[in-house]
Every structure is written in structure tokens, then in C-alpha cells.
Amino acid sequence: MALAARTSSTASDERFRGEARSLWGDAWRSLRRNPAAIAGAVTLAALVLAAAGAPLLAPFNPAAQDYNHLLEGASRQHLFGTDNLGRDIFSRVIFGARISLSIGFFGTLFGLVVGVLVGLVSGFYGGFVDTVLMRFLDIQLAFPGLLLAIAIVAVLGPGNLNVIIAIGIFSIPIYARLLRGSILAVKQFDFILAARATGANDARLMRVHLLPNAVAPLFVVATLQLGTAILTAASLSFLGLGVRPPSPEWGAMLSDGRGFLQIAPHVAVFPGLAIVVTVLALNLLGDGLRDAIDPKLKKA
Amino acid sequence: MMRFVLRRLVQLVPTLIGVSVIVFLMMRMVPGDPARQALGPEATGDEVAILHHQWGLDQPLPVQYVYWLGRALHGDFGRSTVSRVTVTQEIWARFPNTLALTFASMAVSVVVGLTLGIVAAVKPNTLIDRASMVVALLGVCTPSFWLGLMLIVLFSVDLGWLPSFGSGGMAHLALPALTLGTAASAIIARVTRSSMLEVLGEDYVRTARAKGITDRSVIINHALKNALIPIITILGLQFGGLLSGAIVVETVFAFPGVGLLLINAINNRDFPIVQGAMLLFTLEFVLANLLVDVVYGRVDPRIVYS
Numbered sequence: 001m002a003l004a005a006r007t008s009s010t011a012s013d014e015r016f017r018g019e020a021r022s023l024w025g026d027a028w029r030s031l032r033r034n035p036a037a038i039a040g041a042v043t044l045a046a047l048v049l050a051a052a053g054a055p056l057l058a059p060f061n062p063a064a065q066d067y068n069h070l071l072e073g074a075s076r077q078h079l080f081g082t083d084n085l086g087r088d089i090f091s092r093v094i095f096g097a098r099i100s101l102s103i104g105f106f107g108t109l110f111g112l113v114v115g116v117l118v119g120l121v122s123g124f125y126g127g128f129v130d131t132v133l134m135r136f137l138d139i140q141l142a143f144p145g146l147l148l149a150i151a152i153v154a155v156l157g158p159g160n161l162n163v164i165i166a167i168g169i170f171s172i173p174i175y176a177r178l179l180r181g182s183i184l185a186v187k188q189f190d191f192i193l194a195a196r197a198t199g200a201n202d203a204r205l206m207r208v209h210l211l212p213n214a215v216a217p218l219f220v221v222a223t224l225q226l227g228t229a230i231l232t233a234a235s236l237s238f239l240g241l242g243v244r245p246p247s248p249e250w251g252a253m254l255s256d257g258r259g260f261l262q263i264a265p266h267v268a269v270f271p272g273l274a275i276v277v278t279v280l281a282l283n284l285l286g287d288g289l290r291d292a293i294d295p296k297l298k299k300a
Numbered sequence: 301m302m303r304f305v306l307r308r309l310v311q312l313v314p315t316l317i318g319v320s321v322i323v324f325l326m327m328r329m330v331p332g333d334p335a336r337q338a339l340g341p342e343a344t345g346d347e348v349a350i351l352h353h354q355w356g357l358d359q360p361l362p363v364q365y366v367y368w369l370g371r372a373l374h375g376d377f378g379r380s381t382v383s384r385v386t387v388t389q390e391i392w393a394r395f396p397n398t399l400a401l402t403f404a405s406m407a408v409s410v411v412v413g414l415t416l417g418i419v420a421a422v423k424p425n426t427l428i429d430r431a432s433m434v435v436a437l438l439g440v441c442t443p444s445f446w447l448g449l450m451l452i453v454l455f456s457v458d459l460g461w462l463p464s465f466g467s468g469g470m471a472h473l474a475l476p477a478l479t480l481g482t483a484a485s486a487i488i489a490r491v492t493r494s495s496m497l498e499v500l501g502e503d504y505v506r507t508a509r510a511k512g513i514t515d516r517s518v519i520i521n522h523a524l525k526n527a528l529i530p531i532i533t534i535l536g537l538q539f540g541g542l543l544s545g546a547i548v549v550e551t552v553f554a555f556p557g558v559g560l561l562l563i564n565a566i567n568n569r570d571f572p573i574v575q576g577a578m579l580l581f582t583l584e585f586v587l588a589n590l591l592v593d594v595v596y597g598r599v600d601p602r603i604v605y606s
Contacts, residue, residue, distance in 0.1 A: 138318075240567060251445075
């Protein structure tokens with residue numbers, strides 16, 4: 001993130017230079033120079049476009065069964081081959097992108113909103129409220145990884161909405177802790193005291209002074225969590241607990257493909273590749289964002 | 301140290317109680333009346349009421365919870381509604397399998413992850429480094445169930461070297477452990493690399509090298525020992541992922557562990573088993589975290605637990 005050496009030193013000169021000196025401006029420039037992050041962003045954009053334009057892009061109806069072409073390998077007509085009911089896998093993968101991306105997005109959004117609120121309240125008010133909320137989070141974090149999502153879907157039943165809820169609840173602690181940490185770090189600073197002295201109420205303090213500091217790392221974490229959300233949704237569907245067949249969700253497709261590994265492995269290959277590519281793109285973008293926003297955050 | 305452990309154990313109690321409440325409530329929240337389900341659709345209201353009373357379902361919820369907890373603390377989790385065998389027996393029969401899988405996977409992840417990370421850190425920015433990190437990144441992005449299926453295709457179907465399902469010895473453990481260990485090794489590799497890079501830049505490493513100590517000794521005795529601290533933390537965090545990942549991997553390979561038991565029980569609406577299995581996983585996870593903290597305290601002399 002090196003800035004070019006400036007030969008002039010007067011403030012007015014800097015203004016006329018036109019280069020952004022803000023956090024986001026610097027971040028954007030750093031991101032632009034990161035080829036991996038760009039690759040991730042482009043891939044993601046392509047996926048989103050493909051998902052949005054699925055009805056136009058898919059050569060076949062994802063539900064259309066063709067008994068003349070069962071379990072066929074990749075061909076010019078069927079780019080990814082067909083499955084055991086003669087459905088075109090390529091079309092199903094494209095429509096699956098819709099499901100995975102939207103579930104991942106809304107699940108993450110849900111977790112983000114609730115998590116931020118919890119973290120905000122917890123960090124800002126402290127004391128008893130903080131202790132109680134953190135206790136709830138501890139209980140939730142006592143469930144290892146996927147188990148909580150499995151339990152939630154087991155209770156609520158299968159379906160897109162329930163998976164979104166499960167992913168949301170499952171990711172709340174991450175955002176809550178992030179926000180809380182961010183607020184606790186900043187709460188002691190003098191500008192908070194100054195703002196209060198000039199009459200700022202709680203809401204204004206939160207909105208104007210505390211929240212903006214947390215937004216940048218939040219963005220990074222949300223992008224990376226989006227990948228986790230998609231993996232989680234696919235796992236749930238694979239286990240038969242999430243999105244059910246005949247929906248062309250990638251995890252569900254893999255579950256279907258399990259029975260045909262010996263005779264038609266391609267049924268399992270392509271949906272899985274789609275998952276890998278999507279999560280990879282999100283990870284590359286997320287890593288790039290993290291490096292751009294604060295190289296100090298880079299741990300692994 | 302003992303006081304620290306005891307204090308942490310005491311702190312665990314409210315958390316565990318909270319967990320048990322959630323597990324209990326979850327099963328009660330599922331729609332459908334277990335008594336009616338057990339008796340069948342032709343059951344009369346009276347028959348259902350009698351079974352309700354017998355099973356204590358007519359009591360208020362908190363009372364039901366206390367009875368359930370009391371029994372659970374004595375090891376009585378009821379019987380499976382499918383097999384009529386006690387939950388404890390069902391879980392106990394499969395627990396060793398899951399344990400073996402978890403440990404084997406951890407071994408795989410530590411060996412692979414540490415090696416990859418150390419190699420990458422020792423030759424930073426070379427092809428080896430970049431290639432290792434690319435592999436590690438892919439490991440993080442690959443769903444375990446897909447990796448498992450691909451490994452089955454490669455090793456079982458095409459090469460015929462390893463069995464693809466069931467249990468019964470090292471061969472049956474190989475593919476599942478490899479699958480489960482991969483995602484964790486990827487993360488461990490990345491953390492090892494960055495931790496080692498940090499340590500290798502320290503003055504004491506430079507001193508050791510200047511003193512003439514062999515490279516290998518420097519890496520292992522001086523650098524690695526100090527780099528281990530964040531690695532151990534991550535390892536502890538990974539354990540949760542290994543536990544829940546075991547559920548998925550057991551399903552892929554039809555590996556008869558507690559994870560597969562849980563999934564089947566969910567699909568069969570066999571709630572006593574679901575409750576028992578979930579409590580087991582949670583307890584394992586919580587205790588493992590405590591263990592990590594204890595080990596952490598021993599390994600890092602800078603940490604003082606008051």
C-alpha cells in the first residue's frame with residue numbers, strides 16, 4: 001500500500017493532486033493491485049450474473065428429464081453431462097448458483113444484522129446486559145461448528161428459509177464479538193467523551209462515532225463468512241437436512257451423485273467444482289479486502 | 301494451575317446447563333406428538349392421554365426438563381424409538397469409532413499441516429511456498445463431502461486400494477481420516493507458515509544461526525517451539541470443526557460412528573438418540589477447549605493463570 005513520494009509539501013498542492021487519502025480510497029487502490037482478489041471479484045461477478053440470468057443462460061430446463069440420455073458424460077450438447085434422470089447437469093449447476101448464492105447472502109445478512117445489534121448493545125452498555133448476552137453466545141459457541149445448524153434445521157424442517165435461519169443464527173456470535181471488540185477498543189477514547197459533552201445521545205454516538213470504525217473489518221469478515229455460509233448450506237443439503245431434491249442445490253446434487261460413483265462419477269464432480277470455485281472466489285476477495293483494509297489484520 | 305482448571309470447570313456448569321436446556325427444548329419444539337406417533341393414527345384420545353401421563357408429557361415444561369436432566373445425569377437417556385436399545389448403549393457402541401476417526405484426522409492434519417507450513421516458511425516466496433499456500437487455500441474451500449466422494453472415486457473405484465464404506469481396521473479409517481484431516485491441515489498449514497515466519501525473523505533465531513547451530517536444529521528447537529503457541533490455539537479451534545466434520549464424513553463413508561447415528565436418528569425422528577448424541581458432541585467440544593487452554597498455559601511460560 002505504498003504511496004508515491006511527494007515532491008511538493010504544501011497542503012494545497014495535495015488537494016489538487018486528486019488522490020484519495022481516505023481509508024476506502026487507499027483500500028480500493030490496494031485491492032486493484034492484487035491479482036488474486038481481482039480474479040476472485042471477477043469470478044464472483046460472473047457467478048452472480050449467471051445466477052441472475054439462469055433462465056436465459058441454461059440450455060435446458062433444470063427439471064426436464066430425458067430418459068434417452070441417462071448418466072451420460074460431458075458432451076457438446078450436455079456440457080457437464082446428464083444425471084440419473086437425464087437432466088442436464090450444466091443447467092442444474094447454473095440454477096443451483098441461484099439457490100446457493102441467495103441462501104448464503106441472506107443467511108449472512110441475517111447473522112450480520114442480529115450480530116451487529118447484539119455486539120453493539122453488549123459493548124456499548126456493558127455491565128449486566130453485556131454479561132447476559134455474552135453468556136448466550138457462550139452457550140451457542142459450545143456447539144461445535146455445523147452441529148448447531150444441523151440441530152436448527154432438524155427442528156425447523158427442510159427448506160430454503162430454514163437453512164437461511166440456521167446459517168444466520170450460526171454466524172451471529174462472529175459478528176457480535178467483532179462489534180463488541182471494536183466498541184470496547186474505542187469506548188475509552190476522548191472523542192466519545194467530547195461527543196457526549198456536546199449533547200450526543202446514545203443512538204447518535206453509536207451511529208456516527210462507533211459503528212463506522214467497525215464497518216471495514218465487518219466487510220472483510222462478511223465476505224469470508226459468505227463462503228462458509230455456502231459451504232454450510234451445501235453440507236446441510238448433502239445430509240438431507242437442508243434443501244431437498246429435486247431442487248438443484250449443489251449439495252443435494254452431490255448427495256444424489258453418491259449412488260453413481262462407480263458408473264458415472266461426473267454427476268458428483270461438477271456441482272462440487274462449482275462449490276469450490278464459488279468459495280474460492282469469495283476467499284480470494286475476502287483476503288484481498290483484508291489486506292487492503294488493514295495489513296495488520298493479516299494473520300494467516 | 302489446578303485452581304484455574306477447577307474454576308474453569310465451575311464456569312462451564314452454567315454453559316452446560318444452557319446447552320442442555322436448548323437440546324431439551326429443541327426436541328420438544330419439533331411438531332408432532334411423540335405419544336400419538338408411537339401409538340399410531342387409530343389411537344383414541346384416552347390412550348394418548350395415558351401415554352402422556354406415563355411419559356410425563358402432561359407435566360409443565362420446566363418440570364419435564366428437571367426430570368429429564370435428573371435421568372440424564374444418571375446416564376439414562378431413554379431408549380431409541382427405533383431400535384428400543386438404550387441410547388447409552390447405542391452411542392457407546394459407536395463412540396470408539398468416532399474417537400478413532402477424530403484422532404486419526406487430527407494426526408493427519410497436524411502432520412500434513414505442520415510440514416507444509418514449515419516448508420513454506422523456511423523458503424518464503426519460492427515456488428514451494430506459493431504452491432503450498434495454493435494447496436492450503438484449496439483445502440479450505442473444498443467441501444469435505446465432495447473431497448470424500450472424489451477420494452472414493454480415485455482410491456476405491458479406480459484404483460481399488462481402499463474400501464469406501466464401513467469400518468473394521470486401518471484401511472477403513474484411511475479415506476475418512478484423510479478427508480476430514482484435509483480441511484484442518486489447510487488451516488494449520490497457513491497458521492504454521494505465518495507463525496514460523498514471524499518467529500524466524502526474531503533476534504534469537506539470528507543468534508542461534510550465528511552460533512553455528514544447524515539449520516534443522518534452529519528450525520525445530522528454536523523456531524518451532526515458539527511458533528507453536530498460535531498453532532495450538534488454532535488446533536483447539538479446529539477440534540470443533542473436526543467433530544462436526546466427522547458427522548458429514550461419516551455420512552459420506554457410511555462410517556458407523558456417532559455422527560452417522562445422529563443423522564440417521566434425525567431422519568428417523570428418533571429424539572432420545574438425537575439428544576444424547578448432541579450432548580455428547582457438545583461436552584466433548586467444551587472439554588477439548590478447556591484442555592487446549594490448559595496446554596496453552598503450560599506451553600507458553602508468559603501466561604500466568606491467576
